[in-house]
Amino acid sequence: MCIKESLRLHPPVTAVSRCCAQDVTLPDGRVIPKGVTCLISIFGTHHNPSVWPDPEVYNPLRFDPENTQDRSSLAFIPFSAGPRNCIGQTFALTEMKVVLALTLLRFRVLPDEEEPRRKPELILRAEGGLWLRVEPLSARPQ
Numbered sequence: 001m002c003i004k005e006s007l008r009l010h011p012p013v014t015a016v017s018r019c020c021a022q023d024v025t026l027p028d029g030r031v032i033p034k035g036v037t038c039l040i041s042i043f044g045t046h047h048n049p050s051v052w053p054d055p056e057v058y059n060p061l062r063f064d065p066e067n068t069q070d071r072s073s074l075a076f077i078p079f080s081a082g083p084r085n086c087i088g089q090t091f092a093l094t095e096m097k098v099v100l101a102l103t104l105l106r107f108r109v110l111p112d113e114e115e116p117r118r119k120p121e122l123i124l125r126a127e128g129g130l131w132l133r134v135e136p137l138s139a140r141p142q
Contacts, residue, residue: 001060001062001063001064002100003093003096003100004060004062005058005059005060007078008046008052008062008076009047009058010124011042011043011046011078011124012123013078013080013123014041014123015039015041016039016042016080017037017039017040018037018038019035019038020032020033020034020036020038021034042077042078042080043120043124045074045077046075046078048075106136106137107137108134108137109132109133109134110132110134110135112130112131112132112133114131116128116130116131
């Protein structure tokens with residue numbers, strides 16, 4: 001839940017584009033014609049207050065199974081969606097879980113005093129990088 005909430009707040013890729021394979025009628029009746037390239041804002045979707053109450057607040061409980069029942073599967077798309085989604089998403093999520101578990105097993109991780117500023121490029125970065133304080137946990141008996 002923590003990893004998913006982090007990906008919601010800070011999706012690595014902020015937008016993707018797709019070419020409409022057929023006419024798409026929007027809820028207000030407007031039509032996006034076949035052949036038009038549309039930009040889908042992953043960042044905007046993940047920060048939409050009509051889908052995510054208090055979208056700037058870090059709340060991993062959003063991803064508790066009880067809280068995901070009524071939410072569209074397209075509300076959370078850090079790896080895109082559909083037939084052209086990220087082929088490496090399972091590997092990436094597994095790698096994040098392993099790295100996080102091994103890090104927390106050995107260290108206490110604390111945020112830097114200063115809040116990072118987002119720097120959107122091809123991928124979302126933090127301006128000046130992300131700085132953390134890392135303290136080793138007490139030595140455990142072997």
